[in-house]
Amino acid sequence: MLKKEFTQYPHHTDPYAKHRITDEELDFLYELQKEMNTQHSDMLTYPRIWVIQEPIKNYLDNVETDLRNDPDAVEYLNQIADGADLCIDCINITTPQQLYQTIQSIIKDNSLEEKYQVELINNYKVLIHGKNDIGKTMLWEGSLEKIQKNGLLAIVEWVMGYTYHHAELRYYTKELYQRPGIFFLTYKDGVRYLQKYADKYDKDVKLIETSPMDLFTDCSPEIKKLFDILHTVDFSKKNRKVYISGKITKTEDYQERFDVAARELLAQGYEVVNPAYEGTKLENASYEDYMKLSFQLLNDCDIIYMLKGWETSPGANQEFGYALAKAMEIRFEK
Incomplete structure (x- = not known):
């Protein structure tokens, strides 16, 4: 096999103006070093970085969602699935508020105001009941993560049985996934990031520590040297x-x-x-x-x-x- 040739790019003039290090910069490096060297660790790894790990949903294919008359199937899916998404008209319903607004819209659009009404209780539970038949009361728990005989399935039953809209449950399993391209030098910095962008991540997201030693030892000794400096140089x-x-x-x-x-x-x-x-x-x-x-x-x-x-x-x-x-x-x- 021929050895691959890599293009040698020419260097250019350094465009950055230089200044002597300031007290503020030294304070930053000192505090960063203190946090890196004293933070809790579950691994004896070095160098250590923190990465984002979150569960992602893998939807189960070819699963029947109309399980009203088959409690055994509900139990089986509870065992193999981590959860189920409620979909109405191919739109995932993710919050109680969104479900409440969707059901309100369905009742109004289908001229069902005389038969049904919907209530949002404590911003957590959605209650649908018939005005003339309290026996048809259905309760939905707000988490949307587990199959419930009187919750998600009741919503599917009501939408499919009493309206012209389509509803189904999409069952899924969760697998851990490591976000590429994002890492943190300290756990504290990672927590600040996840708090700032909480709406972009699964609620079970977490930070894990890792040490990509192959990268540092084989490919980039400069990076390992930088970590050595951050850990050991006196920045006082x-x-x-x-x-x-x-x-x-x-x-x-x-x-x-x-x-x-x-x-x-x-x-x-x-x-x-x-x-x-x-x-x-x-x-x-x-x-x-x-x-x-x-x-x-x-x-x-x-x-x-x-x-x-x-x-x-x-x-x-x-x-x-x-x-x-x-x-x-x-x-x-x-």
Whole structure:
């Protein structure tokens, strides 16, 4: 067999503008990691994703629906079928309200107002009875999921026996089906999705955890590496470096001011670069030497923190301009 050739598509220029990671993005990653690592699990699988599993209906073919005189058939279908859909004029009736409106329409369209009336009780049960013959009362339970001698079959009997409309029961079994193309990194996110789109899914839908190891190990090591990063990288703020910038020249309290800011930033979880301290390591250095060191330190940081009064410092203004040109996050002392 000839080896299949795959077309090599050329790369194009990266169109995305870049920025240094922000606190909000780090918080998102930290909370995501916490949820992924601490959520309940029924399987010892890794990597773990959550997928939607719901039962789908497989309708039984060639099943007689007129079972009024055959209770044994009703019992048999109760054993092999998971449920039955009520169909009137080829339309599935799925809610008590829909059945109530349908029966109302049939009674009106067939000029049967003098013989029958329909009631909706507590938005759950539909009651059809003859005005002159209470003995013909029929009760329908709202779930529509089980065959009932005095429920669904009674509706079929009434529609077929007393109107010109067609009614039948469509029996079905349920099989579990995994929704393709939808997965979640956390169970909580899957629950939010199903709550938002509850009307699109069967009431017995659920989330199951799975680990498509074949995909991750054989086809996409990049995906497994991404999961490793999400699970193990420290996303706390201490990974972000903050450079303190402020007026030093011709001030006597700059060491104290820089130290106070450094302690506050350290308490918030940041790695702090204090040029007032780093500058003490230089001996016989010129102003240009200090500024060269400052830019070296600043280039390795994520955030620049401008102390009050920085506007009157030529050096701090240069650092501010450098940070601006590098699209760094800029903060100001309040």
